[in-house]
Amino acid sequence: MTAQITLADYLQTHATPALASTLTTLATASVAINHLLDKGALAGIHGEAGGQNVQGEAQKKLDVISNDLLLNALIHNPNCAGVASEELDEISPANDDGTLLVTFDPLDGSSNIDINMTVGTIFSILPYHNQGQKATEADFLQAGKHQVGAGYFIYGTSTMLAVTFGQGVAMFSFDPMTQTYILINDNVRISEQTAEYAINASNRRYWLPPVQQYIEELVQGDTGIRQKDYNTRWVAAMIADVHRILIRGGVFMYPYDTKIAGKAGKLRLMYEANPMSFVIEQAGGASTDGVERIMDIAPTNIHQRIPVVLGAVEEVAYVKTLHDKAGILANGDKSSE
Numbered sequence: 466m467t468a469q470i471t472l473a474d475y476l477q478t479h480a481t482p483a484l485a486s487t488l489t490t491l492a493t494a495s496v497a498i499n500h501l502l503d504k505g506a507l508a509g510i511h512g513e514a515g516g517q518n519v520q521g522e523a524q525k526k527l528d529v530i531s532n533d534l535l536l537n538a539l540i541h542n543p544n545c546a547g548v549a550s551e552e553l554d555e556i557s558p559a560n561d562d563g564t565l566l567v568t569f570d571p572l573d574g575s576s577n578i579d580i581n582m583t584v585g586t587i588f589s590i591l592p593y594h595n596q597g598q599k600a601t602e603a604d605f606l607q608a609g610k611h612q613v614g615a616g617y618f619i620y621g622t623s624t625m626l627a628v629t630f631g632q633g634v635a636m637f638s639f640d641p642m643t644q645t646y647i648l649i650n651d652n653v654r655i656s657e658q659t660a661e662y663a664i665n666a667s668n669r670r671y672w673l674p675p676v677q678q679y680i681e682e683l684v685q686g687d688t689g690i691r692q693k694d695y696n697t698r699w700v701a702a703m704i705a706d707v708h709r710i711l712i713r714g715g716v717f718m719y720p721y722d723t724k725i726a727g728k729a730g731k732l733r734l735m736y737e738a739n740p741m742s743f744v745i746e747q748a749g750g751a752s753t754d755g756v757e758r759i760m761d762i763a764p765t766n767i768h769q770r771i772p773v774v775l776g777a778v779e780e781v782a783y784v785k786t787l788h789d790k791a792g793i794l795a796n797g798d799k800s801s802e
C-alpha cells in the first residue's frame with residue numbers, strides 16, 4: 466500500500482511557510498466545526514442565533530460559532546494581517562507584520578444545518594502589502610486574480626478540503642480516526658462534458674433574457690438545439706453544488722435577477738465568488754458574472770454581491786456569448802458597443 470500524504474506533508478512542498486501556516490490554522494478550525502456538526506442537535510447548534518448579519522440575513526447559531534472559531538484562530542496567526550468574514554460588518558485587523566489577508570464564509574449553505582444536509586467553509590487568501598500598519602478594508606479590495614490561495618472545507622457525508630495555491634487544485638478527505646486531512650487527488654480537473662446544471666429555477670421570471678434563453682435550451686434537451694438531455698441539481702449550498710461540478714462536471718449559476726431591487730445577484734464577491742472562481746479556473750474551468758471574468762473585477766466593497774456563472778469552460782463561454790449577442794451587461798444594463 467502506498468504511503469498516505471497528509472495535508473501537512475503536502476503543504477511542505479506546495480505552499481510558502483506563511484500560506485502553509487494559514488491553511489493549517491484554517492484546517493484546525495474546520496476540524497472543530499466538523500466536530501460540532503457531527504454532534505448536531507446534541508451540541509445545541511441547531512436553530513437561529515437571534516441576530517442578523519450585515520446582509521440582513523438571519524444568523525444561525527452555527528454561523529456565529531463557526532465565525533468565532535475561524536476569527537479567533539486566524540487573528541492569533543502571526544502571518545495573518547487581517548480577516549474579513551461574511552458574518553461581520555467590519556474587517557478585523559490582526560498582526561501588522563503579517564503578509565496575508567483572509568476572507569471567509571464560515572458556514573456556506575447554513576439553511577441546510579437544521580435539515581442535516583451539506584454545508585461548508587469557503588476561504589480566500591490575499592497578499593498584504595502594508596506591513597507595519599493596521600490592515601483596513603481598502604487592503605482587502607483586490608481583484609480575485611491576486612489571490613494566493615483559496616478553497617473550501619465541505620462537511621458532507623464525509624468532510625473534505627479542496628485547495629489551490631495557483632498551481633492546480635488538490636483534494637483531501639478528512640480521516641476521523643487520525644483527525645487529519647489525507648490527499649486523495651493532487652490534480653482535480655473539471656470534465657469538459659456537461660450533463661448537469663445548477664440554478665434556483667424558482668427565480669426564472671426575474672432572470673435577464675440571455676439566462677432565460679440558456680436555461681430554456683437546456684430544458685428542451687434532446688428536442689432542442691442542444692440535442693441532448695440535461696439534469697438539474699440544486700443543493701442550495703454553493704459549496705455543495707460547486708463540489709459536485711468539480712467531481713463530475715456541469716455549470717453552476719446564481720445569475721443577476723430583478724427579484725430584489727438593487728441587489729446585483731445573491732452571492733458575495735469576496736467570500737464566495739472569488740475563492741470558488743479561483744478553484745474552478747485552477748481545475749480547468751471558467752467563471753464569469755455573465756460578461757466579465759469574475760477574478761478580473763475590482764471590488765468596491767467588502768460585502769459586494771455579484772452574479773455568478775461557473776463550471777465547464779464551453780458552457781460559461783456560451784452564457785457570455787448570449788449576453789454579448791443581446792447587448793446586455795451582467796446587471797441588465799445595455800452594453801455600450
Ligand code: F6P
Pocket residue numbers: 573574575665701702703704719731732
Ligand atoms: O450564500 C448564499 C447561498 O446559501 C449559497 O450557498 C447558495 O448557492 C444560495 O445561497 C442558495 O440560494 P437560494 O436560497 O436562492 O436557493
